[in-house]
Amino acid sequence: MTLSGLLQNIEILKSHGSLDQAIKGIAYDSREVKEGFLFAALQGLHIDGHRYIEEAIARGAVAVLHSQALSQYRREISYIQVENSRRALSPLAAALYNYPSRELTVVGVTGTDGKSSTVWFIYQLCEALKKSAGFISTVQFKAQAGEEKNTLRQSTPEAPAIHKLLRQIKDSGSTIAIVEATSHGLSSRTSRLANVDFDVAILTNVTHEHLEFHGTFAQYRSDKANLFRALSRSPQKAHIPRFGVVNMDDPNHEYFRSQSDSPVFSYSLNNRQADLYASNVASYLSGSTFTLHHQAEEQSAAVSLPGLFNLENIMAAALTVIKLFEVPLAAVCAQLTAVKGVKGRMEIVDLGQPFRVFVDYAHTPGAFMRLLPLVKEHTRGKLTAVFGSAGERDIEKRVQQGEIAARYCDRIILTDEDPRGEDPMTIIRQIASAIEQAAPGKELFLVADRKEAIKLALTRAENEDTVLLLGKGHESTIIYSTGAVHWDEHGTALLCLEELGYRG
Structure with a gap:
């Protein structure tokens, strides 16, 4: 794709050089630059990418995205100055991979705890119900042939990695992408997920975490709620339902419900007002037995996963697939005994x-x-x-x-x-x-x-x-x-x- 094609949704402050350059990829780490790449100079907590522009050019970069004025501009290189290069990286990455989230049913999972497990459980239920899916989580990815370990040390990778993985999920033949959506990834300060078109938003819980980044609990909660706001922002896709799922036992559930214009369904371990609730719960280190209730349906079930926290995550996953595929509760409960836990979780x-x-x-x-x-x-x-x-x-x-x-x-x-x-x-x-x-x-x-x-x-x-x-x-x-x-x-x-x- 040409540079001008990538820049269609970018507000440019200044530019130097040709906008007709063919761009083969995007990198924000100069060590990852290859011939024909655009290098995005990002300002981080410890490292300023502007210091590595010349190194990126030496490695083959033909274009540079930057937010600071530079001391030199090479004639053969295209330079694009924007107000915030990190925020601009998101629409650039989406354009480079031809907006893959528009071609998928995208399920986002946020919360302080339980995100990776819930992503993994939804994926397993999708596969059990013969719905081809891929996923992106803290622990691992499944974008192409098989699952691979997430070695990035980022629960939500930067935008280029996100859109590349979504494109791989689509091109592998899957129709569903389940994405772990962290507060960092959802924050406007990073914009890692800003150009992902979500169809389903799930909240597991919100407790004390990451205040060094967000500053206050209110901001932390608001940044997480960007996932629910995205349901209103994203264009509606044909024949794909759009809804939210919240944990009714979390005191913040009404706040998240209020942030979306789409229907928001709830689950609970004990509140019978929830769309999916549990009764007769017995929880052990070896697993749990319980009865699930959804509308007029009632179904006994069991999981080989310890603790009520795993049961909550299972319920979030179950309610999601029930609403996404319009399948009966019994069809989902029949698959629960085979659901496995995530590596490194109990x-x-x-x-x-x-x-x-x-x-x-x-x-x-x-x-x-x-x-x-x-x-x-x-x-x-x-x-x-x-x-x-x-x-x-x-x-x-x-x-x-x-x-x-x-x-x-x-x-x-x-x-x-x-x-x-x-x-x-x-x-x-x-x-x-x-x-x-x-x-x-x-x-x-x-x-x-x-x-x-x-x-x-x-x-x-x-x-x-x-x-x-x-x-x-x-x-x-x-x-x-x-x-x-x-x-x-x-x-x-x-x-x-x-x-x-x-x-x-």
Whole structure:
């Protein structure tokens, strides 16, 4: 596509050079530039892409998108100055891949916790009902032949990656795309999802998270609600229903309902006013049994996934496919026993040891409150939690995590999560201070090295104890000030168990 074709929906402040350049791709990382690419110079928290324009040109860039005045302009290069190059990147990416979301049924899932699981559950139900789908989540993608791990360390990738994946989903023959929509991705500050035409918007829950980015809870909630506002903004597609789904048990559900002109349906664990509600619920670490009610239908069901939080996510997925495909409740419930959990979500680590070990991604106060009471209730021995908190992220949640852990855990081992540019021990001590204040005398250890922390937890575990390894889940790196280092939580736990003599 020519540069002029890409720029049709862009407000240009100034331009230099020809607009007839053929553009073969877009990159915002100069190391990813190839011959014939447009390089988007983005201003980030630590890195300013304008400093890498010459490197991008050396690698083959023929056009540059920028927001700052430049000291030099090469005659053979096209330069496009805009007010905000990050925001302009979204419509450029959509145009480059010929607006793939217009050709798909696009389901967006937002919320503080449960997004990746809900995306994964919807995908599995679609496949079970013979509806071809692809998906984009924190954990993995399914855009072409098979599922692949998300190695980007971005729950919602930047716009070029989003539209490329959506194009691959469409070109692979799928008709449905399920997209994890984070508050960062939905924010106008990043505009990663600004040019995705959504048909379905789902809210799992909203609790305390990412205030370092959004500033206030009100802004955080509003940015998430952009997904529901998108239902009104996006052009209606032929023969594709448009609706929202909200968790009626979340106190913010009415706010999200009010942000869309489309019908918004609800689910609840106990409120009979919801469009889909549950009764006769029995929840264990091994799974849950329950009865679902939808309109005049009533159906007993079970899932092999622990906790009420997984049941909530299952209900969000079930209600979505019921409304999307107009199928009866019974047809969906028949598929629930086969639904599998997401990697790194209450994932069992077992080498025959006399205590239970789980890897889970829980890293927010809300996730701690959903998980820790459940595990405590079903643990005969002591409950140990190994966790930390991310650097350069929401500082306020560190105290909350500590207070919740102190309430439910018998032993707490604090360690690195992703310190980034912060001092690791400073983060750990902030959490520790909350624990010491909430529960003086609590068995507490501060071990920055995550492998050593896990080994300590496993060494001290006894018969019928439970050890929770929290915060990393599926992630494949730990980020320090010096960069990212490889990490495998499940694999590290197995290695530590082997070092302690367990062989399975």
